[in-house]
Amino acid sequence: xxxxxSLSAYDLMLAALLxxxxxxxxARMQLGITQQLTIAAIRTTVQLLLVGLxxxxxxxxxxxxxxxxxxxxxxxxxxxxxxxxxxxxxxPGWGFGVSIFSLFVSSFLITLIALLLxxxxxxxxxxxxxxxxxxxxxxxxMNGIALGMDRLVQTAWQQRAVIEQRLMLGQTAMQAIAxxxxxxxxxxxxPIINAMAAAGIVSLPGMMTGQILSGTEPVEAVKYQxxxxxxxxxxxxxxxxxxxxxxxxxxxDTRERLRFDQLLVENNKG
Amino acid sequence: xxxxxxxxxxxLAPISFELAAGECLGVVGxxxxxxxxxxxxxxxMDEVAGxxxxxxxxxxxxSGADWRKQVALLPAESQWWFDTIGPHFSDDxxxxxxxxxxLGFGEGVLNWSISRCSSGEKQxxxxxxxxxxxxxVLLLDEPTANLDAENTRKVEVLIAxxxxxxNAAAVWVTHNQDQLKRVASNRYFDFxxxxxxxx
Numbered sequence: 001x002x003x004x005x006s007l008s009a010y011d012l013m014l015a016a017l018l019x020x021x022x023x024x025x026x027a028r029m030q031l032g033i034t035q036q037l038t039i040a041a042i043r044t045t046v047q048l049l050l051v052g053l054x055x056x057x058x059x060x061x062x063x064x065x066x067x068x069x070x071x072x073x074x075x076x077x078x079x080x081x082x083x084x085x086x087x088x089x090x091x092p093g094w095g096f097g098v099s100i101f102s103l104f105v106s107s108f109l110i111t112l113i114a115l116l117l118x119x120x121x122x123x124x125x126x127x128x129x130x131x132x133x134x135x136x137x138x139x140x141x142m143n144g145i146a147l148g149m150d151r152l153v154q155t156a157w158q159q160r161a162v163i164e165q166r167l168m169l170g171q172t173a174m175q176a177i178a179x180x181x182x183x184x185x186x187x188x189x190x191p192i193i194n195a196m197a198a199a200g201i202v203s204l205p206g207m208m209t210g211q212i213l214s215g216t217e218p219v220e221a222v223k224y225q226x227x228x229x230x231x232x233x234x235x236x237x238x239x240x241x242x243x244x245x246x247x248x249x250x251x252x253d254t255r256e257r258l259r260f261d262q263l264l265v266e267n268n269k270g
Numbered sequence: 271x272x273x274x275x276x277x278x279x280x281x282l283a284p285i286s287f288e289l290a291a292g293e294c295l296g297v298v299g300x301x302x303x304x305x306x307x308x309x310x311x312x313x314x315m316d317e318v319a320g321x322x323x324x325x326x327x328x329x330x331x332x333s334g335a336d337w338r339k340q341v342a343l344l345p346a347e348s349q350w351w352f353d354t355i356g357p358h359f360s361d362d363x364x365x366x367x368x369x370x371x372x373l374g375f376g377e378g379v380l381n382w383s384i385s386r387c388s389s390g391e392k393q394x395x396x397x398x399x400x401x402x403x404x405x406x407v408l409l410l411d412e413p414t415a416n417l418d419a420e421n422t423r424k425v426e427v428l429i430a431x432x433x434x435x436x437n438a439a440a441v442w443v444t445h446n447q448d449q450l451k452r453v454a455s456n457r458y459f460d461f462x463x464x465x466x467x468x469x
Contacts, residue, residue: 255314257316
């Protein structure tokens with residue numbers, strides 16, 4: 001078993017040169033991504049270094065309040081990220097609540113189940129397991145939830161005349177948006193379903209690669225990867241279901257009228 | 271049979287009227303004066319102050335969906351969401367019934383693709399789709415706007431027969447003075463004067 005080869009700052013600078021070269025090329029050819037690229041590269045360096053320092057601290061102390069604080073911050077940032085990916089701006093307070101709730105279902109509860117029932121870490125909140133697991137789940141389920149929510153709101157808005165026509169024909173609110181809900185569920189789930197289908201053949205998943213690089217035996221790494229895949233799939237599914245349920249309820253009022261004014265910020269309806 | 275009380279659309283004076291079974295009320299007025307909003311309010315599609323009842327049943331007495339099965343609104347532009355005509359109708363609809371024949375359709379219309387229907391065909395089919403629910407009240411927003419003279423007459427006859435056979439009532443929005451005289455039972459509501467006018 002080969003042990004991990006530590007990377008020096010010099011090694012990272014070599015990798016950074018590649019990005020710099022790309023930025024230079026883009027500037028020369030006027031492709032217009034130089035600035036964005038540079039800012040993103042600096043952000044990823046600073047953010048990851050900071051999180052490395054924080055994780056070091058959290059792992060060493062392993063105090064429950066500190067871990068919960070960190071998890072709360074992660075959850076809130078993910079919820080904010082979902083909000084910022086929506087084409088049609090949902091009323092902030094309400095949209096944030098839906099995102100938090102669905103992420104809680106999709107990531108927090110699933111992580112808890114994994115820690116308590118599957119991996120059985122000791123203590124159950126052992127940060128070396130809890131934080132990376134939650135991070136993996138949040139990162140992946142967040143995508144599905146953001147996609148599902150965006151598709152639902154966007155399609156419902158585009159097809160509002162059809163929805164109202166169906167209501168006029170005496171359909172219930174849920175009948176009137178049944179197809180849009182199916183489509184949104186698909187939109188949210190397709191990335192993870194594709195990822196499961198392609199895993200190992202087209203792509204080597206990131207976590208497994210990381211474990212193998214750090215010297216874990218491949219079969220052990222594979223077992224963890226399968227666990228993560230299933231958790232992400234279940235989490236994304238439950239998260240999208242929660243979002244679809246809450247958003248489609250909010251789309252209509254108690255008289256089953258279509259009410260975008262309850263859902264969207266006023267000035268982005270056009 | 272239909273009782274509309276104090277429907278209040280924005281700046282307009284509250285509107286109240288009653289229709290007897292079989293009666294058709296005409297509605298005229300400039301574009302944007304509130305004709306469509308009045309129909310939407312009666313069908314309970316918007317939140318509007320006032321009350322609407324059909325016989326003893328008022329709109330809060332049933333769910334929105336059940337209310338609109340009885341109080342059907344035909345929008346000026348019909349919407350279709352499946353690829354063909356058939357799935358927009360319930361399974362027990364007979365596409366060779368006299369109603370379909372009278373508007374120039376037959377059994378085969380079931381498989382027509384929506385993208386190939388003209389606006390006039392869609393308009394006539396949307397009327398048949400609405401009538402298939404057997405509503406008690408018809409709210410018609412310029413139902414013949416896309417039709418030629420011949421088809422306009424056929425629709426007028428179909429609606430008149432429906433009102434008579436099913437003891438239903440109708441509110442008919444039109445821009446056409448001649449049509450107003452043909453379809454309205456004995457009076458119409460003129461938005462420009464906010465008043466009922468006898469014919």
